[in-house]
Amino acid sequence: MGEMASVDITEDEAQLYDRQIRLWGLESQKRLRKARVLVIGARGFGAEVCKNIILAGVKSVTIMDHGVVDEQDFCSQFLVPRSEIGKNRAEASLERAQELNPMVEITADKEKIDDKPDSFFGNFDVVCATECTTAQFLHLDNVCRENNIKFFCGDVYGFFGYIFLDLQIQEFMEEVTTITNTHEPTGEPLAKKRKTEKTVQNTKGTETYVPLQDALDVDWTSESYAKRLKRMDPSYFVMKALLKFCDKKGRKPSPSEREKDIESLKEFVKEELTKQKIREDFVPELLLKDVFAEISPVCAIMGGITAQEIIKTVSQKERPHNNIFFFNPLKCIGYSACFGV
Structure with missing residues (x-):
């Protein structure tokens, strides 16, 4: 990441990126033009992330997804045409993604994450993972830490969304x-x-980030975190319940199983709150009823925020969020908070 400013900007690139060079400066654009980004998961959220970083002008984007295009994709995934139904989602996204910016190298990878050696991820400066299990997120974060790669992970569930950032040591202006x-x-x-x-x-500033494991293993019975509960939004516990749901069920909450899935989520929330000695009504039940399917506008919001944080990180312009950003559908607001420190 420290060598990002060494790349030159061509005349054509200077013309194409003129507005954003005026916004964040030539040196920041040079850093972007050197960045190699891996986006894992090409559903609606992943497609939005891809769109925004491609338009920003990074060096390359690799879209990784072993799944095939289905009807669900057409609710929020705008990179795949309907004619590609049944084909690999990453490959089906290539043509429209490339049309966004011909100057960015875009490739598709249809292998599963678990089939990749750890050395594969060393080919990137930024890894952004979606549609993964908690174990996969944790493993990716550890690999990224070992190789000084900036790591992002998150997902969208209906009207709810979150992203986590592990940038290790991040310098910025x-x-x-x-x-x-x-x-x-x-x-x-x-x-x-x-x-x-x-x-x-x-x-010039510096931010220190903790691993994902630390952010997930918060002890809410400790004095410092118990004090935070009085003014805290419940989104953190919704995120943990959703991660546990996906790990246990092998899928996201489904509209076709709505009532059963809400009951499962309520049970997972109750388990976590009981473990942390927090009152059971801390998480409103209504919040668990808004986590079904991928809603296009929420994908746009979360994809835009995630891409914004990737751009901040690579360009070293402005302070990135530290370390989880949530979108709460009941309040219709997004906010950032730090966990695990």
């Missing part, structure tokens, strides 16, 4: 605005509004 009072005190009453002067400076 951010603009800090300082407002100073230029009024000279004379002891006389102020007849006019005080004059102020605004100064914007680029400041």
